[in-house]
Amino acid sequence: xxxxxxxxxxxxxxxxxxxxxxxxxxxxxxxxxxxxxxxxxxxxxxxxxxxxxxxxxxxxxxxxxxxxxxxxxxxxxxxxxxxxxxxxxxxxxxxxxxxxxxxxxxxxxxxxxxxxxxxxxxxxxxxxxxxxxxxxxxxxxxxxxxxxxxxxxxxxxxxxxxxxxxxxxxxxxxxxxxxxxxxxxxxx
Amino acid sequence: xxxxxxxxxxxxxxxxxxxxxxxxxxxxxxxxxxxxxxxxxxxxxxxxxxxxxxxxxxxxxxxxxxxxxxxxxxxxxxxxxxxxxxxxxxxxxxxxxxxxxxxxxxxxxxxxxxxxxxxxxxxxxxxxxxxxxxxxxxxxxxxxxxxxxxxxxxxxxxxxxxxxxxxxxxxxxxxxxxxxxxxxxxxx
DNA sequence: GCTAGCATGTAAACGGTTACATGATTAG
DNA sequence: CTAATCATGTAACCGTTTACATGCTAGC
Numbered sequence: 338x339x340x341x342x343x344x345x346x347x348x349x350x351x352x353x354x355x356x357x358x359x360x361x362x363x364x365x366x367x368x369x370x371x372x373x374x375x376x377x378x379x380x381x382x383x384x385x386x387x388x389x390x391x392x393x394x395x396x397x398x399x400x401x402x403x404x405x406x407x408x409x410x411x412x413x414x415x416x417x418x419x420x421x422x423x424x425x426x427x428x429x430x431x432x433x434x435x436x437x438x439x440x441x442x443x444x445x446x447x448x449x450x451x452x453x454x455x456x457x458x459x460x461x462x463x464x465x466x467x468x469x470x471x472x473x474x475x476x477x478x479x480x481x482x483x484x485x486x487x488x489x490x491x492x493x494x495x496x497x498x499x500x501x502x503x504x505x506x507x508x509x510x511x512x513x514x515x516x517x518x519x520x521x522x523x524x525x
Numbered sequence: 526x527x528x529x530x531x532x533x534x535x536x537x538x539x540x541x542x543x544x545x546x547x548x549x550x551x552x553x554x555x556x557x558x559x560x561x562x563x564x565x566x567x568x569x570x571x572x573x574x575x576x577x578x579x580x581x582x583x584x585x586x587x588x589x590x591x592x593x594x595x596x597x598x599x600x601x602x603x604x605x606x607x608x609x610x611x612x613x614x615x616x617x618x619x620x621x622x623x624x625x626x627x628x629x630x631x632x633x634x635x636x637x638x639x640x641x642x643x644x645x646x647x648x649x650x651x652x653x654x655x656x657x658x659x660x661x662x663x664x665x666x667x668x669x670x671x672x673x674x675x676x677x678x679x680x681x682x683x684x685x686x687x688x689x690x691x692x693x694x695x696x697x698x699x700x701x702x703x704x705x706x707x708x709x710x711x712x713x
Numbered sequence: 714g715c716t717a718g719c720a721t722g723t724a725a726a727c728g729g730t731t732a733c734a735t736g737a738t739t740a741g
Numbered sequence: 742c743t744a745a746t747c748a749t750g751t752a753a754c755c756g757t758t759t760a761c762a763t764g765c766t767a768g769c
Contacts, residue, residue: 355748366652368616375729399737400748428556434675441669464554481629486689493685497678543720563757587765588720
């Protein structure tokens with residue numbers, strides 16, 4: 338996920354590591370700030386893989402900035418990862434949010450729809466959290482108030498997510514079917 | 526977090542690794558099933574640390590089960606980790622949910638309250654996700670619909686969490702102040 | 714006959730956390 | 742004068758993922 342965040346921000350504009358760190362930390366709501374020990378090696382892996390190139394620039398302080406720019410293959414890799422996310426990037430909400438932050442960079446709305454529909458279909462399968470003899474327990478069967486709270490807040494989150502997903506999917510579908518019609522009309 | 530889940534389930538009853546795996550996977554809503562390569566080494570670390578003991582039992586199939594039982598020091602460690610969670614276990618929602626799943630095992634409601642209040646106070650600080658020249662952008666200032674969606678669903682989640690936290694905190698506070706009064710009344 | 718479930722493990726590779734190391738500038 | 746911010750990095754340690762390895766039983 339760190340790698341995708343780096344590629345995503347660099348796809349917008351070249352940035353140096355320090356600025357990347359701030360943006361990535363902001364992306365998670367400062368819940369889990371990136372550590373330098375993760376960021377600098379990650380940038381070097383990307384450089385060795387040929388996805389970014391590095392060049393020096395003066396900093397606002399004394400230390401010179403190492404500015405990273407996405408290469409063409411880096412951009413291809415980024416778009417591929419956006420369009421074909423791994424299963425965990427769909428199921429894990431934190432990971433999906435990072436995907437969502439950069440989904441707008443996927444130029445094709447059909448590709449955007451594919452990702453959003455995968456997330457929505459994941460929500461189709463009901464998620465039972467606790468089991469008694471293999472049977473998932475319903476909220477009202479649970480004696481523990483904290484576990485009931487888990488289920489209640491999870492349900493609220495799911496509801497909000499599904500509502501939004503349905504809305505944005507309908508919006509995109511309208512734009513896709515709407516556009517060719519208009520083009521046809523204008524063309525005639 | 527894997528370690529806390531293991532300790533939590535073993536605090537309820539002795540279990541073998543396979544059963545633990547099922548419960549831990551269920552706990553996350555099957556979003557991120559535990560891999561054997563994480564579970565078995567984790568159990569062995571706990572055994573070497575003296576937090577669990579292992580003994581054999583017949584399985585339903587051919588392979589014999591390795592049943593793990595929490596030791597007294599293991600239970601102490603578990604309760605300590607529940608009562609004094611690391612910062613990331615408060616800020617990261619996934620981690621906090623695991624904490625919540627076992628918070629009922631903390632016998633003292635005052636200790637439970639301390640944990641819940643820490644989570645609530647984390648929500649006090651506003652979370653800006655994207656920045657423009659250092660200034661956090663509001664949802665209506667953002668041109669990207671997916672990023673607006675991120676903020677919207679995050680706000681809904683936060684709202685549900687805060688509502689629930691306030692409710693359960695008030696409930697616990699009532700029980701704490703209520704109980705001694707009744708005891709006093711009965712005592713007189 | 715085959716797949717799914719039950720049941721336990723190991724090893725290599727990878728990536729992240731924590732701590733260490735350095736040094737200039739700016740605001741209180 | 743001191744803390745925060747800017748700015749870049751390294752090294753040890755730790756835990757997770759992924760892939761490999763084995764073998765029985767029950768249901769289709």
